Amino acid sequence: MNTKTNTTQTPVNTCACGTCGQQVGPKATYRPGHDARHVSVLVATLQNSIADGQEITKATITTTAKQLPSEALRGKFIRAAERMLAKEAA
Incomplete structure (x- = not known):
């Protein structure tokens, strides 16, 4: 019996956190929590x-x-940076 399997390679992305280098799925940008x-x-x-x-x-x-890839993450970063600056100034 001659069977052919059609295997398509799923594109693999690297986590965008910049620290882990782990692979993520084709639709993901980050690993969970990254x-x-x-x-x-x-x-x-x-x-x-x-x-x-x-x-x-x-x-x-x-x-x-x-x-950062999303508006929500940009907002989170801006708030965290402003808190950090306020602590540095105090």
Whole structure:
């Protein structure tokens, strides 16, 4: 019996968090929970910039937020960055 299987390769994406490099499904952008990890990584980058003596402005935060794929994540990042700046100022 000669059987042919039609196998199609599902496109594989890499998690967009920037830290894990794990594969995600064809419709996914992140592994579960890694969207929050991406926000945390960006906030930590801002903290490191402040520690290095750079001034962080709202324009810097907005520009950094553009790295995120959704409006909801951009909002989450902006709120977290503003909280971090308020703590640094206190």
